[in-house]
Amino acid sequence: MNEQLDHIMKITERPSPVMVRGAGSWLWDRDGKRYLDFVQGWAVNSLGHSPRVVLDALSAQGSRLINCSPAYYNEPMAKLAGLLADASGLDQVFLCNSGAEANEGAIKLARKWGARHRDGAYEIITMHGSFHGRTLATMAASGKPGWDDIFPPKVHGFRKVPLGDLGAAVAAISSRTVAVMLEPIQGEAGVFPAGDEYLRALSTLTKEHGILLILDEIQTGIGRTGRFFGYQHAGVTPDIVTVGKGIGGGVPLAALIASGPVSCFEYGDQGGTFGGNPLMAAVGCAVVETVAQPEFLESVASNGAYLMARLRALAGHLGHGDVRGRGLLLALELKAQDAKKVSAAALDGGLLVNAPRPDALRFMPALTVSRDEIDAMLTILEASLGGRA
Numbered sequence: 001m002n003e004q005l006d007h008i009m010k011i012t013e014r015p016s017p018v019m020v021r022g023a024g025s026w027l028w029d030r031d032g033k034r035y036l037d038f039v040q041g042w043a044v045n046s047l048g049h050s051p052r053v054v055l056d057a058l059s060a061q062g063s064r065l066i067n068c069s070p071a072y073y074n075e076p077m078a079k080l081a082g083l084l085a086d087a088s089g090l091d092q093v094f095l096c097n098s099g100a101e102a103n104e105g106a107i108k109l110a111r112k113w114g115a116r117h118r119d120g121a122y123e124i125i126t127m128h129g130s131f132h133g134r135t136l137a138t139m140a141a142s143g144k145p146g147w148d149d150i151f152p153p154k155v156h157g158f159r160k161v162p163l164g165d166l167g168a169a170v171a172a173i174s175s176r177t178v179a180v181m182l183e184p185i186q187g188e189a190g191v192f193p194a195g196d197e198y199l200r201a202l203s204t205l206t207k208e209h210g211i212l213l214i215l216d217e218i219q220t221g222i223g224r225t226g227r228f229f230g231y232q233h234a235g236v237t238p239d240i241v242t243v244g245k246g247i248g249g250g251v252p253l254a255a256l257i258a259s260g261p262v263s264c265f266e267y268g269d270q271g272g273t274f275g276g277n278p279l280m281a282a283v284g285c286a287v288v289e290t291v292a293q294p295e296f297l298e299s300v301a302s303n304g305a306y307l308m309a310r311l312r313a314l315a316g317h318l319g320h321g322d323v324r325g326r327g328l329l330l331a332l333e334l335k336a337q338d339a340k341k342v343s344a345a346a347l348d349g350g351l352l353v354n355a356p357r358p359d360a361l362r363f364m365p366a367l368t369v370s371r372d373e374i375d376a377m378l379t380i381l382e383a384s385l386g387g388r389a
């Protein structure tokens with residue numbers, strides 16, 4: 001087995017445990033050690049590990065129809081498109097397999113719309129620190145430090161401005177600009193909210209200039225913040241939204257959602273072999289139907305508020321910093337402690353928690369996490385931070 005591990009391409013530093021089983025908020029490695037999982041497949045397992053609704057959807061759809069090619073309609077594809085159109089108030093849905101693919105589609109759609117309706121405008125204003133994926137275009141769109149001159153030549157057509165600086169966004173708009181694209185909360189950067197005011201100001205700005213507002217809701221969408229979409233807190237309506245991660249409840253599924261007038265792809269412009277396959281789409285329907293229930297979203301909001309309050313109390317007690325984020329996407333700012341080391345200590349103590357930057361820990365539990373599990377997490381976290389065990 002260890003020799004086989006050596007054949008896995010080295011694209012990230014992984015700790016040694018090999019995970020074999022999950023249930024709800026818990027994950028087990030092959031030595032039988034149990035972990036409380038506040039990473040959850042990277043904010044992916046919205047209903048926890050192996051939830052009943054996902055298993056039922058997989059087995060019912062799997063025995064009925066797994067794949068008929070995107071060249072033909074299928075029932076789950078249609079149902080999921082309808083659910084996402086209803087939830088977003090937008091009109092047209094393209095199903096795909098990963099967040100990067102959804103964002104790549106959003107960039108293509110904006111360019112197509114610019115070619116058609118804005119005299120060939122193609123430039124997209126994006127944010128410093130943003131993360132939109134790992135394809136060539138989405139890496140170029142991202143404002144991740146160190147990504148500026150990686151894999152040359154770079155896809156051009158992106159202009160970066162500081163998150164929250166409206167003046168910089170105004171100044172960056174030219175006749176070449178077709179859209180502004182951002183995450184309502186920058187997740188990978190370390191959980192930095194764009195802020196509702198700023199989102200509203202960008203919505204007004206893009207409307208005034210006749211350009212598009214593209215929201216990357218791959219991390220914030222599907223209930224993560226306590227509303228179905230993160231932008232609903234700000235009361236704005238984007239022209240294009242992308243979702244991924246949590247929509248599949250653990251399986252690879254993502255979507256590009258656009259308003260009717262913006263949706264201008266012609267036959268052949270966009271596609272993908274696995275896009276909208278019935279198996280993944282059926283799981284997506286089960287997840288969306290579960291998460292969209294008002295009581296479900298209320299429980300995410302109240303458990304998120306509870307987690308935030310408890311993290312703030314712990315931070316105050318141990319002399320750490322602010323707690324940022326919304327719903328069940330939160331980060332704790334550490335003072336004078338390396339988050340990577342704390343995350344490693346937590347792993348030893350039976351807790352999975354991510355360190356997106358040297359001074360921050362990120363919490364992205366299952367949306368179904370219980371108060372007891374939050375309490376158990378805090379006990380291990382406090383010990384990992386060098387407080388009492």
Ligand SMILES: *Cc1c(COP(=O)(O)O)cnc(C)c1O
Pocket residue numbers: 097098099100101103131132133134183187188216217218219244245
């Ligand atoms: C994870 C993420 C992506 C990329 O999604 P993949 O499925 O890894 O391609 C894009 N945007 C945001 C905001 C993300 O969090």
